[in-house]
Amino acid sequence: MASEQGIREAQVLIRGAASATLASSAGGQPFASLVTPAPAPDLSALLWLSTLSEHTRHLAAEPRCALLYTGLAEGPNPQTAPRVTVTGLAEPVPETEVAPLKARWLARHPYAALYADFADFGLWRVRIGGALHVGGFARAERIKASELAPDAAALAAVAAAEAEIIQHVNDDHSDAVAAIAEGLLGAGPGPWRLVAVDVDGCDLSDGNRTVRLAFLAQVSDADGVRAALIRAAREGRARSGQAG
Known part of the structure; x- marks a missing residue:
């Protein structure tokens, strides 16, 4: 094993x-x-x-x-x-x-x-x-x-919530997306948007480039995705503040 x-x-x-x-x-x-x-x-x-x-x-x-x-x-x-x-x-x-x-x-x-x-x-x-x-x-x-292979139940739960998560984050939390892409992942400025979510992480794109946020551990549902994104945004903001 x-x-x-x-x-x-x-x-x-x-x-x-x-x-x-x-x-x-x-x-x-x-x-x-x-x-x-x-x-x-x-x-x-x-x-x-x-x-x-x-x-x-x-x-x-x-x-x-x-x-x-x-x-x-x-x-x-x-x-x-x-x-x-x-x-x-x-x-x-x-x-x-x-x-x-x-x-x-x-x-x-x-x-x-x-x-x-x-x-x-x-x-x-x-x-x-x-x-x-x-x-x-x-x-x-x-x-x-x-x-x-990912856990089947987690896979289904995240897939079912993916579209709603993407729309909500992009519509209401664009600042968090920018904090993750620019502050945490060091991708530089851009019109960053959340474009894909899975049990292991998420993809952010500026329309030409895509960067990957790997979650610290696999998530099992929409609440797990939300917690992982909040944690990443906080870390990204903290790093940006230190850089500034």
Whole structure:
């Protein structure tokens, strides 16, 4: 059984990654490429892929694949960087599910709106089969899909409240959003808005950039999200006050 620390670090890394390395294969030949995933609420990877890309053709023929998410190294040795290798099966997202999941992918990658409606693009999902988490040099452990997956009841509760939370925070607490983005996350000034919420954190966007707030622990409902946002806003304001 994986450690709670390792599981949490892996979840945070997957949720916060703006890019990853996709490993696919064709005729037994491995192939690696850069992709820009966004996590679905259940942590599976969403990929907006062109049929013109080699890796898309590979996945259509052989759905078994892997994704490598890499964090920042603590020094000159790249081996100190935290990372997660996720193995799983890729599949096109059914048309009935595309709209909300595409919106979530664009919330993470707003710059992609320029090509998001091109006819050759489509939404894919990689369902997680397992993971290997390396927390740094000589810190490795395997994580089962069941250990990595969020609690189903918490997932449903937060998903049901997400739209209302986003509207309320943006309409009534824009100052808190700015405090989190600018004061806590150091993202600089901008028209920051809350664009996505899940059990592990939330995404804030200025329309071109997206930054991630990871909650200190997974939340189980709307009250947990509210408490985490209040805590983050207070910390952001405190840091801004110290800076000023």
